[in-house]
Amino acid sequence: MTGVTVILASWCAVLSGAPAQVVFESGFIFDPEKESHGHVHASCVVECPNGDLLAVWYENGPELPPPYFSKERDKSDDVRIGGSRKPNGSAEWEPAFVAADTFGVSDNNPCMVIDGDAKLWLFHAVLLGVPEKAWGSALIRYHISTTYNQPGPPKWDTENLLIVHQKTLEAGTERHAGMKATQGGLKDPYKTRLGWMPRAHPIIRSDEALLLPLANENSGVAAMAITKDSGATWTIGEAVPARGLEQPTVVEFPDKSMAAFFRNGRPAHRILRSDSQDGGMTWSPVTMTDLPHPGAGIEAILLRDGRMLMIYNDSEKERDRLAVSISEDRGKSWPHTRHLENSPGQRFDYPSIVQGRDGSFHATYSYNTKTIKYVHFNEQWLYQAE
8 A cells, every 4th residue: 555654552441451452554545646547536445245445436537638628627528437456465555447437428426335245336427418517417327246356447247327217306395395396407307317426335224225325416405216126126215305415425223214414515514414214215304413514525334333433524614624423322412533634725525434344444535636545443543532
């Protein structure tokens, strides 16, 4: 791993008296000074069944002459999904590869999950209208692989499109006062079926269904896409009853209830929340959490012991701090926070995080949009004082 910093220390566990090791290591997946991938952003990381780590992000492909070049590089038509692998037991990430590349358009915001049958899923948005029209022209594309435990990119067995239909969205919005389906283009099939963006990990529900959190750039609504048959058919849940929601992240509690947290641009600069009691099909009105938020990517995960972890920029304006917070009461309070980054003037954002099989945490995030930084730490490090 390029530029690794490793801290390994021992300390005495208060209750058991047994030594416990504090683990923290970090480094770049690739060195941007040695290899440029252009505008690098929006990573996602998963742990494979064999213990390898797999990360993806979006990046610029080969630079093309005008009119194909765009100053907003993530909206130009040479953007693709890049990736890399960190083999189990290795300190180094393998050379970066191209995970997906749709010709002539921009591939953005990838996210991955491994389902109960050990299939790897990759979702990403394809921006059909670039460079003139970007986020509102997004169409969801997904890939499924059973062959990904080897060097290089996964071999995709299945590739398909996920097109969101508006019937359940209309029902969800019309059930709540002040939200008519005609507002925000929910009656317009183009604006409804285009503009959907993934970001955070999909989750595998307790019934083995896959749930993909989505939000629409045209209408500002969020909804969940659910499949119980490996993508042969999809059900779209009702819209979360609020506008201006972006990039939801979802957790399922042991009692099968769910919580979704949302990026948003509201003046309060706080992460928003909604809850579901029916597997993500319907959602409660949104409430405001205590977590500060500058309108950037977030991710929440449920830990094996029932606690919840949030990784996010804990600032109202800037993305120069990246924090990890723990909740012991399902997100009502977040009493413990530690920072992965805190450097004024820098940019660290769009984090992704998983809990590994050994209980430690693997996180990736954009580092000044030049590379992806990888951080590995355990709970002993997380609960140390800064």
